[in-house]
Amino acid sequence: MDRRSALRVIDSTLRHIGFVPTGPGPCDYDGTILVHGKPVSVAISIPDVQFVQKPRIHLKDRSQIPVETLAHIEEQTGICYSSGAGLPLDIYNPGQAILRVLEEAKNTLELSYGGRGQAELIDEYQHYWRSTLPARCFIARSSLSVKSNAYTFIACEGSTPKFLALAAASTLRGYEAKATRPAKIWRLDGRLGPAGSMFAPSTLADLKIWFHSQPELKHELWDEAFQILLDGQMLFLAGINALLGIDMNIPKPITHAVGRKAIRKRAMSRVISSMDKKVTVERYAGKWSSMTDVAARNNPRDRSFSDISVAVIGCGTIGSHLARMIAQCGAGSSSRFTLFDPDILTEGNIGRHLLGLDSIGQNKAHATAENVKRFHPGLDVFSYEANALDYAGLLGRHELVIDATGEWNVQCALNDWFLQDKQSKTRAVLHSWVFMNGASVQSFLNLKDQFACFRCLKPSFNGQWRYPAGDEREPLNLRPATCGDGSFVPFTVDTSVMAASLATRAGLDWINNNPGPRLRTIVVDYQRGREQKPRTPAPSPTCPACSTIRPFQ
16 A cells, blocks of 8 residues: 555544544544443554554643553653554554554553553653663672672773673773773662652652662661762662662862861761752663673573583584674683684685675684674683694583584584583583585484484494484485585585574573484575484494494493
8 A cells, every 4th residue: 555545544533532632743533432331532643654663652642641640651651552563553554553553552551540550651661760871780680799899980992981880890892991980789688669759859859759669678778878879870770570770960169168178078968968958869770781681681580691601613514603792791701711623714605604704814713702702791702723622621521512513523423422421511412504515404413312422423433323314325415516616515504593493492491401303404495405303313233433432320
């Protein structure tokens, strides 16, 4: 439907239910909606008839909603009627789409009538504690004590302020710290919310009222909180539903008078208290930004890679993407994370590598580690320009070793080391590889138990794979590399990412004590690849690696 026709349909629909155009836009209207049978005046503005930009609905008279506080209000009086996932609307039926928007706005307002407004508002309370500069906490929420010491500073890139950092140290890798100050964080076991009709304090007097209204903040704590602010520190309150920062703007004449000793420092509390309605406070809405919290957000009920030490062997076409993925799942945030690769990145690599042109000529392990560190300042990644098995003692300090080389010799040597080395702390070896020139990708988890080891998948050196993911006799699968690049196997970047994703999922399953199928396959090229159902293979009785040493001690 063209825009002019859509505007006519929307206009007819809204006029039919009593709305009138008001401007200034061509699709701005005023009208009423019935909330539990009572009329509430609203304004609707429709900036986009294809609804990529959602229609906005505002309350005309907030007093028409007879609740102490009202949930789901965006800036000023806008009604947040859709979830974060959005509200699907039919662009080919714009009239019905607008009616649905109005119905959702009605349902949102009825939450308040139904007594849920206060609870809903508290759940989203952080949204109302607006601040000009975002605050990011780099201390893991789970590691906070009841009262913790910290630092705040403006994190800058060059001369540009990016955010207010709340951290355990006065520095943050990758940023310049300015205006560093001490801070306190109080961990609370309950929720924070408005004080009656006061959504958020703007003066010291407001703050005292708000503070005393919070069930989690005992009255005797006010004097301690006030003294923290008097000392020039910031105070952050970490509730279940919000992380709220407070700073007090002490009037400059007062600080100057204290500096000249015209006012004694111990009298400052009394002076500030006497003018509490004029002393303003700054608010900061904090976000949990530690790597532990980042990883836990997507896996709230599961363990992540932050819980174990991980080594990745090979930082090439698979390993570079895999290193980034498992870092996003927590690797390197609280346990050792190590990368191994002896090779240098070349122009021929970057078409399917995580790294780009600016990393050419650098060692793959070092450059990948630096890339991962730039993802988050809370990550610590070690890298070695070496063959991993030359550092077998170091390798054995990792609970999970991931082989992303896709090289038969490395795979077999690593498998043999894992089976034979009884001093190693390694509990699992996870292999990830591309099968036959990109026909498919596979991952295999070896736990050194009653099931197959890696070499059991192809026990005879000159034989075939037991569970091939492609036809090993297919000419294209056997095609040698060309153009003088003897190690090059042609396949596109999606294959690399699929292999890395498959291994990431297998690793997460194992970490959560549910290893599932040990051998997993994804077909990439459906003309050459072969489907293999996920399975846990039995050991091969003719395996040269494990048949003579079972059962493992």
